[in-house]
Amino acid sequence: xxxxxxxxxxxxxxxxxxxxxxxxxxxxxxxxxxxxxxxxxxxxxxxxxxxxxxxxxxxxxxxxxxxxxxxxxxxxxxxxxxxxxxxxxxxxxxxxxxxxxxxxx
Amino acid sequence: xxxxxxxxxxxxxxxxxxxxxxxxxxxxxxxxxxxxxxxxxxxxxxxxxxxxxxxxxxxxxxxxxxxxxxxxxxxxxxxxxxxxxxxxxxxxxxxxxxxxxxxxxxxxxxxxxxxxxxxxxxxxxxxxxxxxxxxxxxxxxxxxxxxxxxxxxxxxxxxxxxxxxxxxxxxxxxxxxxxxxxxxxxxxxxxxxxxxxxxxxxxxxxxxxxxxxxxxxxxxxxxxxxxxxxxxxxxxxxxxxxxxxxxxxxxxxxxxxxxxxxxxxxxxxxxxxxxxxxxxxxxxxxxxxxxxxxxxxxxxxxxxxxxxxxxxxxxxxxxxxxxxxxxxxxxxxxxxxx
Numbered sequence: 321x322x323x324x325x326x327x328x329x330x331x332x333x334x335x336x337x338x339x340x341x342x343x344x345x346x347x348x349x350x351x352x353x354x355x356x357x358x359x360x361x362x363x364x365x366x367x368x369x370x371x372x373x374x375x376x377x378x379x380x381x382x383x384x385x386x387x388x389x390x391x392x393x394x395x396x397x398x399x400x401x402x403x404x405x406x407x408x409x410x411x412x413x414x415x416x417x418x419x420x421x422x423x424x425x
Numbered sequence: 426x427x428x429x430x431x432x433x434x435x436x437x438x439x440x441x442x443x444x445x446x447x448x449x450x451x452x453x454x455x456x457x458x459x460x461x462x463x464x465x466x467x468x469x470x471x472x473x474x475x476x477x478x479x480x481x482x483x484x485x486x487x488x489x490x491x492x493x494x495x496x497x498x499x500x501x502x503x504x505x506x507x508x509x510x511x512x513x514x515x516x517x518x519x520x521x522x523x524x525x526x527x528x529x530x531x532x533x534x535x536x537x538x539x540x541x542x543x544x545x546x547x548x549x550x551x552x553x554x555x556x557x558x559x560x561x562x563x564x565x566x567x568x569x570x571x572x573x574x575x576x577x578x579x580x581x582x583x584x585x586x587x588x589x590x591x592x593x594x595x596x597x598x599x600x601x602x603x604x605x606x607x608x609x610x611x612x613x614x615x616x617x618x619x620x621x622x623x624x625x626x627x628x629x630x631x632x633x634x635x636x637x638x639x640x641x642x643x644x645x646x647x648x649x650x651x652x653x654x655x656x657x658x659x660x661x662x663x664x665x666x667x668x669x670x671x672x673x674x675x676x677x678x679x680x681x682x683x684x685x686x687x688x689x690x691x692x693x694x695x696x697x698x699x700x701x702x703x704x705x706x707x708x709x710x711x712x713x714x715x716x717x718x719x720x721x722x723x724x725x726x727x728x729x730x731x732x733x734x735x736x737x738x739x740x741x742x743x744x745x746x747x748x749x750x751x752x753x754x755x756x757x758x759x760x761x762x763x
Contacts, residue, residue: 333598333619336627342592376598377616379623380709409613 322361324353327374337381346385354386355393361402372407372414380416387417388424397422472547475502476514483517483531484524485725485755492527493749496534503538503546515550523558526755528567529586529644529659533753536570536640537661565646583648588641589626597622600647600656607649608762617718618760622658624706625756629660652762653720660754664727665707681729682744689731710756715740720761726754734759 326334330353335344361368372378391399400421407413426433477499482488499513515531535548552559552575562568563578566585577585584603587596600622601615622645629643644659662668665688666681691708714722714733721734728750732743 331594333594335594336592336623340591341627342594344594376594376601376612377619377623379592379620379627381624381627381706410616 321369322357322366323369323371324357325371325374327371329353332374333376334378334382336379337385346379346382346389349382350386350389350393354390358390358394358399358402366402367404368402369404369406372405373409377410378413383413383417384420384424388420391421391424395425397425472510472512474512474514476516478516478518479520481520482522483520483527484522485526485530485751486524486723486757487522489725489730489747489751490749492530493747493751496530497749500534500538503542510545510547512547512549515548517553517558517562518551520553520558521555523553523561525561525565525567525586525646525648526657526659526757528562528565529646529657530751530753530755532567532570532586532588533640533644533659533661540640582650584646586644586646588644590642592623592626594623596645597626600645603647603649604654604656604760607654608652608760610763614763617713617716618656618758621710621713621718621758622656624710625658625660628706629662629754654760656756656758656760658756658758660756662753664750664752664754666727666729681727681746682731685724685726685729685731685744720759721757722759723757724754725751725757727751 324330326349330349331344333344334346334349335342337345338347339345357368360366387399391397400418405414405417426436477495480488480491480495483492485492499515503511503513538546538548552562560578563575564580564583566577566587568575568577569585570588584600587593589596597619601612601619604610604615604618605612626643626645639661641661643661645656647654647656649655663671666684669684669688688707689711711722711733713719717735717740721732723733724731728747730745730747732741732745734741
């Protein structure tokens with residue numbers, strides 16, 4: 321099972337949407353961690369667990385660029401089928417991500 | 426005279442002194458003549474000296490029109506004949522009440538003037554005579570951005586004014602830590618604050634201006650008093666209303682308040698990229714306020730003030746229009762302790 325703990329594997333203080341806007345961006349997260357793991361999961365038909373807890377919070381633009389951007393990269397709204405989200409601190413994040421992916425294309 | 430003799434060197438010295446004395450006398454006469462012809466200007470450097478008394482209540486939230494009028498007056502003088510050098514003195518001596526939002530706005534004005542006019546404009550000032558006001562200036566971090574004989578004073582009750590161009594998530598984390606420690610809250614309680622900071626500064630960074638020569642995109646200040654943390658954020662761009670009017674060709678008859686409310690609802694695609702999935706920042710900020718993430722949210726942009734606050738558990742909203750218009754957008758967020 322593939323796991324991405326954003327606070328541990330990327331940043332405790334996730335940043336803005338784009339790399340040019342600042343550090344720990346959603347664009348960088350998608351390119352360096354999310355997309356490679358997704359491709360691996362898709363190849364092996366595995367699930368990916370995303371742990372959203374443990375950070376200071378998320379900018380909406382970070383989440384949109386990460387997951388919405390992934391949907392735009394693969395031109396598919398079905399990317400979330402491989403994902404399982406853990407967000408006990410802020411459960412609303414999961415529905416936000418679903419919303420971003422469905423409006424991404 | 427024989428040049429090898431010691432008397433020759435002495436003669437050379439006496440002769441040089443005479444030449445030097447003659448030059449000095451000529452220079453003195455020249456200066457006297459200039460003084461007689463140009464009595465009002467700085468004779469040596471031909472610099473125009475101007476002094477402006479700042480308002481007694483130096484606060485945008487409490488005295489918006491007067492403060493903006495004064496700053497516009499100073500700007501007008503600066504732009505009037507930019508060939509001459511000017512020394513402008515900002516007199517704060519009679520100021521008896523200050524809020525840091527006005528200091529931040531003043532700082533942006535000072536730095537942008539220096540940035541855009543290089544050596545033509547020299548801005549200076551003084552502290553208020555009122556001790557508590559003077560302390561507020563020193564403890565705010567205002568002096569950190571200026572050349573001053575006085576130094577900033579540290580206080581445990583506030584963070585210094587912080588400025589930046591890019592989105593600084595490390596600083597937002599530090600700000601959340603400050604809020605948590607002062608109000609005895611946990612990280613989970615400041616998640617919406619963190620998201621709001623990111624949206625405001627992200628908007629400032631991406632949408633507010635196009636190729637505009639500017640010192641800093643945003644400034645943030647936080648202070649604690651009476652179980653309340655107040656965060657002030659200045660987005661030093663054009664302001665929400667001006668940006669929306671320009672980009673979407675809104676006619677002048679449309680009331681400012683309705684434009685602002687439409688912007689909060691996400692009606693205008695303010696995004697420079699014109700992409701549907703963008704333009705979520707402003708609605709998100711107001712949304713968090715309405716979800717009681719904060720005790721109150723006040724927004725001052727151009728000539729409109731919007732407030733969203735909770736009174737006896739009930740949410741209230743208000744809008745107010747001013748005579749004057751500021752550049753940029755000011756956000757005030759109040760967070761109460763548990």
